[in-house]
Amino acid sequence: MSTPHVLLGLLADGPKHGYDLKRAHDLKLPRAKPVAFGQVYATLGRLVRDGLVVPAGQDRDAGPDRTSYELTEEGRNALKEWIAAVEAPMPHLSSVLLAKVVVALLVGDADQAREYLAAQRAAHTVRLRELTGVKTDAAASLSDVIAADFGIAHLDADLRWLQTTLDRVADLHREVTTR
């Protein structure tokens, strides 16, 4: 995904070593999947190779893990460009949710499709409630709230689609069974 650019972003306010980067990543993107140490070091390696970051010294009596890294001029530019670039709005209409419904209909099992849709709707609703709880929690930070908003908006979109599809499949079902 965008881990290299996120790491560049985390280096923007000064050099950090791998461990700091992992911690900062998980702190700033609290609801994203935590990044693995291995991934941080592998990514740093590629960023060094591409000239976007350079090693900036080492903590004394520490191993190679304590090397800290800083952004190069090129790295700063790459970060700016990445932030400014508009992402393609949903280039591929692919999702496991969509695939399951399509496949269920393909095998002619509208009932199973409806049951799946209703169960998925219920699971989405529970998650939506959890994330909404973040917003009413007085202790939530701005990044917590922004991350919750992101999840909420996407769950809302999924839920609308789930409900509409449920209605369409139910109509189809009525047509078939009353014919």
Next chain:
Amino acid sequence: MSYLSARGLVRSYGRTPALRGVNVDVEEGEIVAVTGPSGCGKSTLLHCLAGILRPDAGEVSYRGQRIDTLSEGARAALRRTEFGVLFQFGQLVAELTAAENVALPLLLAGTGRREARTAALSWLDRLGVADLADQRPGEMSGGQQQRCAVARSLVTEPRVLFCDEPTGALDSLAGEQVLGHIVRLAREQRTTVVLVTHDVQVAAYGDREIMLRDGAADPTGLGTVAAQR
């Protein structure tokens, strides 16, 4: 028996059925969202639960007592003392200031003017609109008016708050603030809330959801219409 419950509620408007046998149980202190597509009977259910409308058949009980059989006057008294209501458009009185609007339910309940004003100002403060106390609704934004309406619906410290699309006329941030206030204050006061909405994001402020469809409860969300007994 539940704190607030309905059994087999049936209600029609002329020949249009709105509720076709609905059962509902709400426990004390719960925030329950009532959801479902437009026309499924959410508002009618809310009005029956709040004693505003009488069902054609079925029962509504509140703290172990039937309320659907009470006289119009007794139900009005219940709404003044035990229940609060909040609608999409706060329905503030245009000629009165924010503080006067919020004090109104207390004055109607017989509280003295001074005390009512003090309470009104403190509720406006809790909703973050204390500085609007002497403004009239026409001089406020929709979000500000709705916060005053929340203050008015809570000033009597009702045990149950009935909300019908309370943020339907607000943008998402203004709506979020109003809902945040309602939830926070309800938790503080252990107020039971029945929140009617067709919006899944609003419903998510509730502890759970009662789904309606074509005038009947739809517990599986499958849209299977089966009137309950």
